[in-house]
Amino acid sequence: MQEELVEFERNSVWQLIPKPKGHTIVGTRWVYKNKLDESGSVVRNKDMIVAKGYSQLEGINYDETYALMARMEAILIFLAYAAHKNVKVHQMDIKGAFLNGELKEEVYL
Structure with missing residues (x-):
């Protein structure tokens, strides 16, 4: 948890x-x-702090949700396309990923 807060x-x-x-x-x-x-075997215990998106109110940015994790279907489609185009794919693990977007409103967590 401390690593997440430091990031x-x-x-x-x-x-x-x-x-x-x-x-x-x-x-x-x-x-x-x-x-x-x-x-x-357990290699590492991971943790992540997340916003409780289900606390949103309908009509106020209700349909705007974002996730840092890729869905398995998206990964499979990407790999199939890469195989079709004969493109080399490399895998890497990102320790700290953050969305880089500009917000128009203030958000308090």
């Missing part, structure tokens, strides 16, 4: 401020997962 600070993706009055706060929670090797 937030290093990438300047958040700012700790007092709770503002009159603004909706989107809750967060920690999600934990064990990273396994080929034999099924």
Whole structure:
């Protein structure tokens, strides 16, 4: 958890401020997962802090949801296309990935 928070600070993706009055706060929670090797042994315990998107209100950015994880269907389509075009594909693991978008509104977590 400490590594995740250090990455937030290093990438300047958040700012700790007092709770503002009159603004909706989107809750967060920690999600934990064990990273396994080929034999099924636990290699590393992973964690990620995520926003509770289900707390959104209909009519206020309700249909705008984003995920950092790729769906298996998207990966399979990508690999099939790469095989069809005879393109070499390399795999790598990203330790800290952040969406790089400009928000028009203020968001409080």
